[in-house]
Amino acid sequence: MVKVKTTKHKMPEQEPKKRIKNFNEVPYGYDKETAIEEAKRCLQCKKKPCTEGCPVEIDIPGFIACVANGEFDKAAEIIKAKNNLPAVSGRVCPYENQCEGLCTVKKISLYAEPVGIGRLERFIADYERNKGVKIPKKAKPTSKKIAVVGSGPAGLTCAGDLAKMGHSVTIFEALHAPGGVLMYGIPEFRLPKDIVNAEVNYIKKLGVEINYDVVVGKTITIDELMKEYDAIFIGTGAGLPRWLRIPGENLDGVYSANEFLTRVNMMKAYRFPKYDTPVKIGKIVATFGAGNVAMDCARTSLRLGAEKSYIIYRRSELEMPARAEEIHHAKEEGVIFKFLTTPVKFIGDDKGILREGEFRKMKLGEPDETGRRRPIPMEGSEFKMKIDTALVAIGQSPNPLIPKTVKGLKIGKHGNIETDKDGRTNIPGIFAGGDIATGAATVILAMGAGKRAAKAINKYLKLKK
Amino acid sequence: MHIILDKKELAPNVKMFKVSAPLIAKKSKTGQFIVIRIDEKGERIPLTIVEKDDKIGSLTIIFQEVGKTTKELGKLKKGDHILDLVGPLGKPSKIRKVGTVVIIGGGIGIGEAYPEAKAHKDVGNRVINIIGARSKEFLILENKMASISDEIYITTDDGSKGHHGFVTDILEELINKKIKIDLVFAVGPTIMMKAVSEITEPHRIKTLVSLNPIMVDATGMCGGCRVNVGGENKFACVDGPIFDGHKVDFDSLIKRLNTYIAEEKISCKMH
Numbered sequence: 001m002v003k004v005k006t007t008k009h010k011m012p013e014q015e016p017k018k019r020i021k022n023f024n025e026v027p028y029g030y031d032k033e034t035a036i037e038e039a040k041r042c043l044q045c046k047k048k049p050c051t052e053g054c055p056v057e058i059d060i061p062g063f064i065a066c067v068a069n070g071e072f073d074k075a076a077e078i079i080k081a082k083n084n085l086p087a088v089s090g091r092v093c094p095y096e097n098q099c100e101g102l103c104t105v106k107k108i109s110l111y112a113e114p115v116g117i118g119r120l121e122r123f124i125a126d127y128e129r130n131k132g133v134k135i136p137k138k139a140k141p142t143s144k145k146i147a148v149v150g151s152g153p154a155g156l157t158c159a160g161d162l163a164k165m166g167h168s169v170t171i172f173e174a175l176h177a178p179g180g181v182l183m184y185g186i187p188e189f190r191l192p193k194d195i196v197n198a199e200v201n202y203i204k205k206l207g208v209e210i211n212y213d214v215v216v217g218k219t220i221t222i223d224e225l226m227k228e229y230d231a232i233f234i235g236t237g238a239g240l241p242r243w244l245r246i247p248g249e250n251l252d253g254v255y256s257a258n259e260f261l262t263r264v265n266m267m268k269a270y271r272f273p274k275y276d277t278p279v280k281i282g283k284i285v286a287t288f289g290a291g292n293v294a295m296d297c298a299r300t301s302l303r304l305g306a307e308k309s310y311i312i313y314r315r316s317e318l319e320m321p322a323r324a325e326e327i328h329h330a331k332e333e334g335v336i337f338k339f340l341t342t343p344v345k346f347i348g349d350d351k352g353i354l355r356e357g358e359f360r361k362m363k364l365g366e367p368d369e370t371g372r373r374r375p376i377p378m379e380g381s382e383f384k385m386k387i388d389t390a391l392v393a394i395g396q397s398p399n400p401l402i403p404k405t406v407k408g409l410k411i412g413k414h415g416n417i418e419t420d421k422d423g424r425t426n427i428p429g430i431f432a433g434g435d436i437a438t439g440a441a442t443v444i445l446a447m448g449a450g451k452r453a454a455k456a457i458n459k460y461l462k463l464k465k
Numbered sequence: 466m467h468i469i470l471d472k473k474e475l476a477p478n479v480k481m482f483k484v485s486a487p488l489i490a491k492k493s494k495t496g497q498f499i500v501i502r503i504d505e506k507g508e509r510i511p512l513t514i515v516e517k518d519d520k521i522g523s524l525t526i527i528f529q530e531v532g533k534t535t536k537e538l539g540k541l542k543k544g545d546h547i548l549d550l551v552g553p554l555g556k557p558s559k560i561r562k563v564g565t566v567v568i569i570g571g572g573i574g575i576g577e578a579y580p581e582a583k584a585h586k587d588v589g590n591r592v593i594n595i596i597g598a599r600s601k602e603f604l605i606l607e608n609k610m611a612s613i614s615d616e617i618y619i620t621t622d623d624g625s626k627g628h629h630g631f632v633t634d635i636l637e638e639l640i641n642k643k644i645k646i647d648l649v650f651a652v653g654p655t656i657m658m659k660a661v662s663e664i665t666e667p668h669r670i671k672t673l674v675s676l677n678p679i680m681v682d683a684t685g686m687c688g689g690c691r692v693n694v695g696g697e698n699k700f701a702c703v704d705g706p707i708f709d710g711h712k713v714d715f716d717s718l719i720k721r722l723n724t725y726i727a728e729e730k731i732s733c734k735m736h
Contacts, residue, residue: 174684176502176509176549213551215684219488239686243698250693250717252724259687267508267681273735276508276534277681278728352720401685401703 004105006112009038011119016332020302023188023270026329030116032070035123039067041105042115049102050117055448056089056157058082060099060117067120076128079121080136084160084206085153085199085447087129088182090122091191093444094323129198135205139166144461147172147229148208149216149402152180153443154235154434156203157450158457162233163206165458170229171208174215177266180237182443184266185258187296189303190326193265217405222430230464231429231457234417235450238396238435244288248346249392253282253354257293257393264300282388283307286357288343289393290320295327297391298335306389309335314342314362314375340364340375344382346390357387396440406430414439423453424460431457467550470523472543475605476598478530479573480539481515487522489514489552495584496558496675496707499524500683502549503537510534511680511702513577514553524550527576527605533732554683555706558673560584564647565591567639569632569661571653572598575605577675578652579613585650586613593646594618595635597653601626633660646670651710655719662710672710676701678718679725692718 012028013019019026030038042064050060059078066075079086095101095118103114128134144167148159151173159169177183178200182191204210214220216236225232241256243249260279263269267277285301287294290313301309311330313320316339320327331337340362347356361381364373398416403409410418410426416437419425423433433449435441471483489499498513516525530539541547558581566585570578575596586592592613597620598604604619604626611617618635619627628635632653639646649672651661658674665672678690678701685703692701693714699705 174551175682176551213549214488215551215554218553218684219492219551239684241686241688243688250691250698250714250721252721256688259681259689262681262687268506272728273732275506276732278508278725278732280724280728351723352717399686 004041004043004108006109008041008113008116008119009034011116016334019189020299020333023303025192026189029126030119030123035067035120036070038116039064039120042068043104045104049104050099050115053098053100053102055098055444056083056451058099058121063124064115064117064120067124072124072127073134075124076134077136079124082451083447084157084203086121087125087195087199088153088191089444089447090118090125091195092186093118094442096324098444129195133198133202133205136164138164138206141168142166142461144168144230145170145228146231146233146457147225148233148235149222149225150174150180150235150237150434150436151178151200151210152235152237152434152446153182154237154446154450154453155180155233156200157447158233158235158433158454159208160203160206161451161454162457163203163208165454167458167461169208171210172214172216172220172225173210173212175266176212178210178212184262185293185296187261187265187300189299190296215401217401222402222406226429230461231431233423233450233453233457234402234425234430234432234436235434235446236399236402236436237446238440239399240397240415241392242395242397244343244392244394246343246345248348248354251346251348251354252352253280253348253388254346254390254392257287257289257297257391258396260297260391261293261300264304270300270304279304280389281306282354284310284387285389285391286310286312286343286385286387287391287393288312289395290315290322291393291395292322292326294391294393295322295330295335297393299330299333301389301391302333302335310387311335311337312341312343312359313337313339315372316340316364319372342375342377343390347384354388354390355386356384357390358382358384396435398436398439402436421452422456423449424456429460466546466548469541469543469545469547470521472541475527476603478539479527479603479605480530481525481527482541483523483525484547484550485522486524486550486552489550490517490519490522490524493517493524493553494557495560495580497553497555498683498706499526499550499552500554500680501538501547501551503534503541504548507537507548508534509549509681509683511554511677511683513675515576515580527573529573532729533735536733551683554702556704558584558707560588562588562590565593565645566648566650567593567595567636567646569595569636569649569651569653569657570597570610571632571651571657572603573605574653574657574675575610578650579606579609581650581652582610583613591615593639595620595632597621597632599623631660632657633664636661636664640664640668640670648673649710650674655715655722658710659715659719662713662715666711673707674710674713676706676708676713676718678721
């Protein structure tokens with residue numbers, strides 16, 4: 001058996017007690033020496049199971065071999081050949097279910113940890129950004145014009161790839177800032193906005209133009225875009241919040257996760273009154289849900305001064321969909337988890353301000369269609385708890401604006417745009433990918449969808465000629 | 466960036482801008498609104514489109530200086546720029562020939578009542594306008610409203626012009642006179658829209674109101690603007706802002722509008 005260190009090299013982090021007082025990034029990232037040492041843990045398997053686990057198919061052993069040799073520029077080139085936003089994916093990917101989940105090193109022993117692929121990707125992306133990003137050679141201009149709707153991870157990736165293929169690409173973004181969920185959803189302490197801006201700048205340097213404040217479906221329609229562009233990619237995400245549908249949900253103090261996070265992240269309400277957008281947070285905050293968005297809400301609440309921040313989840317710890325790292329960080333920071341609990345109603349005072357929640361205990365039954373055990377309410381188990389703020393993070397649905405305004409576009413039963421695996425919709429020339437097609441998923445899956453769609457669009461444009 | 470083409474002061478702390486926004490001007494329809502952000506540190510606020518000019522590609526907006534953002538906006542001059550301007554947002558009004566329409570505008574809401582009244586006049590409805598304000602200097606667009614009215618009534622809270630009292634007094638009078646009213650449209654302070662809806666409900670007069678909840682993105686992604694309409698949660702930014710006044714839960718809307726009163730004060734003080 002090959003001798004290899006069985007655990008990942010640690011990434012230094014801000015102390016939990018300190019970090020809940022600021023919005024600075026939690027992990028500091030590897031230094032050069034640690035990165036090289038971690039890269040040396042890679043066995044350089046010929047079969048590359050890690051690459052198979054990567055939705056954008058980065059040549060992982062290839063770039064890691066370069067890191068081990070200290071050839072960081074070359075490592076960056078290998079990553080960038082497949083991934084336009086490595087500083088993002090190196091921070092927010094659920095590696096444990098993807099590349100790192102399939103790493104051979106994990107098989108050495110029961111306790112062996114995979115190579116820290118995400119950490120190494122992040123190290124290289126940060127190295128390259130600090131040094132000044134190199135713009136790769138682009139293909140000869142094709143004179144084909146493509147409109148990309150939405151500047152989230154799917155749209156940015158698709159746009160970047162199409163630009164590299166020589167096409168002229170314009171992104172239309174409804175908000176005043178780029179990045180979609182990278183900007184409004186994921187908090188600074190997990191993904192600094194300077195880094196998002198730097199990644200977006202790279203896409204712009206590839207020649208992609210971004211038009212802000214354009215709500216496609218309102219300011220301009222898909223039909224109008226079709227007249228001007230040779231193809232369209234729709235990457236408008238899953239931005240429609242789901243609600244608990246319980247009494248008291250309109251009380252003052254109840255936010256959708258989207259509203260809460262948009263105020264804090266995109267509008268920088270955590271810097272109010274220096275920035276104009278306010279956000280109101282009480283002493284006791286309850287976040288409903290247990291995905292990454294819920295963890296972000298609960299951890300953000302602490303940073304805004306909440307004394308107690310609860311995660312309230314109707315299933316058990318085992319079924320939580322959030323990344324292991326986020327759950328770990330939330331626990332370290334003092335987020336309190338209440339499992340097998342569901343809200344029944346929110347109770348307010350005469351001014352309509354949230355004061356209390358009524359909850360019910362749950363038990364787990366048989367697995368449902370998602371494979372997770374179904375929560376069953378326990379009659380008579382109701383109890384009340386004082387809460388000042390409720391953050392509803394139980395998921396998002398595809399944004400309905402475009403599906404509603406394009407005639408003849410085939411829509412799935414969840415309001416998603418139906419596509420094949422390469423992002424083709426039923427209308428020739430219109431492609432879609434990311435959460436608008438799949439429903440709320442991960443950043444890296446959206447990037448993968450953007451990539452496949454770019455290839456399909458390229459093929460379509462060649463045939464069209 | 467959107468240049469301010471013209472600026473006028475209509476009343477104390479009430480200003481009118483004509484701003485350049487060709488794409489939005491081309492698309493906007495009666496009843497829709499825009500969201501603006503003045504600068505990098507700014508918040509996003511919704512404003513109604515009062516008029517548009519396709520030819521020069523401009524929009525007219527009217528706002529009252531009530532807090533930090535509107536005060537800052539009021540300081541901008543002709544030739545200055547507004548950083549972000551998004552729209553047209555919301556569902557357009559459904560204007561059709563129904564007969565007699567009573568349009569009620571309160572305070573700054575007169576600015577929103579005007580395009581509605583004009584659209585109804587244009588399709589051939591008989592338009593009765595009731596406009597009201599605190600006192601006569603706060604009455605805006607009086608001549609414009611008069612020019613498209615079959616009848617116009619003016620009210621002031623202090624009696625400095627027209628009827629001494631509220632717009633609702635006139636509405637009740639019209640109903641008591643048994644004038645046939647086919648539709649009432651009200652826009653202004655939430656409390657006024659509530660009062661109007663309560664008056665018309667027993668008479669089964671269809672009443673539409675243009676709601677003004679707190680908004681952030683105004684594209685339907687956050688639900689900050691949600692209102693209970695007929696027992697169902699609606700997002701005013703995408704499902705509205707115009708709703709059936711008899712179905713709106715005004716009390717919870719009024720409470721939600723107070724959410725950030727303390728923060729707004731802090732922000733204003735910093736200004």
